[in-house]
Amino acid sequence: MEQSRLPQADVLVKVDYSTLNYKDALAITGQGPIVRSFPMVPGIDLAGVVEHSDHADFKPGQRVILNGWGVGEQHWGGLAQFARVDAQWLIPAPDSISSLQAMAIGTAGYTAMLCVIALEKAGIRPDAGDILVTGANGGVGGYAIAILHKLGYRVVAATGRPNERDYLTALGAADIIDRSTLSAPGKPLQKERWAAGVDSVGSHTLANLCASVKADGAVAACGMAQGLDFPASVAPFILRGVSLLGVNSVTRPRAERIQAWSRLATDLPADIIDRISRDIPLREAVATAHDLMAGKVQGRVVVDVNA
Template structure:
């Protein structure tokens, strides 16, 4: 038997609880993993609370990422004892996920533990840091260099935002952080932000074309914020869009794209090919100053994750929550 968060829906009654499950209840898969750590992401918060239509079938074990050790495998790429990491692939939404002491998944969804990172460190980074790195890689492919100018990061106090700031600063960029919590300015500056702006300056409807302020941006907010970000990007700059904390809508015009040549780069962290995943994790191990991880993360136990999900959706969580599923 093992413990897991189990999300259930009976007619209109939605619930999440800690349940004792058996290996036989796990879904089919080639690799059985003894999970060491998972995380609590925004999507996990929606899944646990039912505040968004994240879960596609019931019952469901949430948790869109995990790190652990292979217990049994029929996949040629993995053997018992191998340390592994998983992000995305619909885990925690369509397939039982990582907020559990065990998970059974397809082998092609896993990658080996990146050199230079521990199991706990990979989940301190988690899908948030992985998404931030995918965003940076997309901007680099677009041609972005530090000498081009400031890079804006929205949702700066969240997981993606915190990692984006730390990574960009380490790579030599001047970073502007947008946050709704100005009291956290010192934290953001310790991560590497050179300037702080209040998110309220971006969150309301604005002009379709505004003063050119930033060479590029990483946006995890969407809606009016993303529209205003696009309107303030310099000519031939780019925005990596990777989240929807404010909303799924994008109330903008074509003006930034056809008058300034701004590029909007969509970041899908869920269904990336293995080669791209390995490259993102290789760069994370190389570029991230792991000394930031202690300040950017807080460890909780599996039993704490349900209440923490509520705080997460309220915007009351700074940085990352690492879940030790064995306590």
């Protein structure tokens, strides 16, 4: 394909790595209405080097990261060797994070960091009690566990794969619970158990999490793996003062994105990145997307678009 076919925008990026996220898998397999127009290049994030720029903020040779902004859904994305994108969607890559590491972290790790920052702003401190992380075997869940553990929180992981206890423990989980205890309809107000939570699942899981958070606790919600619905009541919010914190990772202002990536550079142990991620060549993206939708993928999948 000629570069002239790329969508019009002010920065041309030579992509080093992209990833396979849940949205990418939905787009590739056709199992969700993610793609708004065809043809489309999936890939909701990318890391690479500026090849050409018509914007003063970015120069050729500069390393950059992109997360979200409808890229891979409405605008051609990162699963290609070049991407032409709007400058406002890009941020400079931290010096201490390579392009490979940036995509091993990817939108999942960046979203996890936004969730942690949201809990901090809500006043949740490490001495508050246990933090429940749902969807623990996914990218967001895994990075949330690792970051919270590094910051001194005691983390409990909810997973449907109890056989992967060793993996979750290595990330920093102090305890494991079966996701089935959360995924079915529950009482609107339950025994106070969690100081806070990070949820990437939605539906009954999010409702049950909110119903069992302690007074003045908080839940950072960022995903919908179980569903978009929220079959809950207002009881936890008005009787216990629980805060439900919506985390939108797609269109954050540049300052917030730079802050999140700066925090990732300091608050995410480097060895965790290798534990959570694996690399595949671009030619394996379609098959791996089907595996992801079938629940066969653990952690993060980095795509080497040049392999």
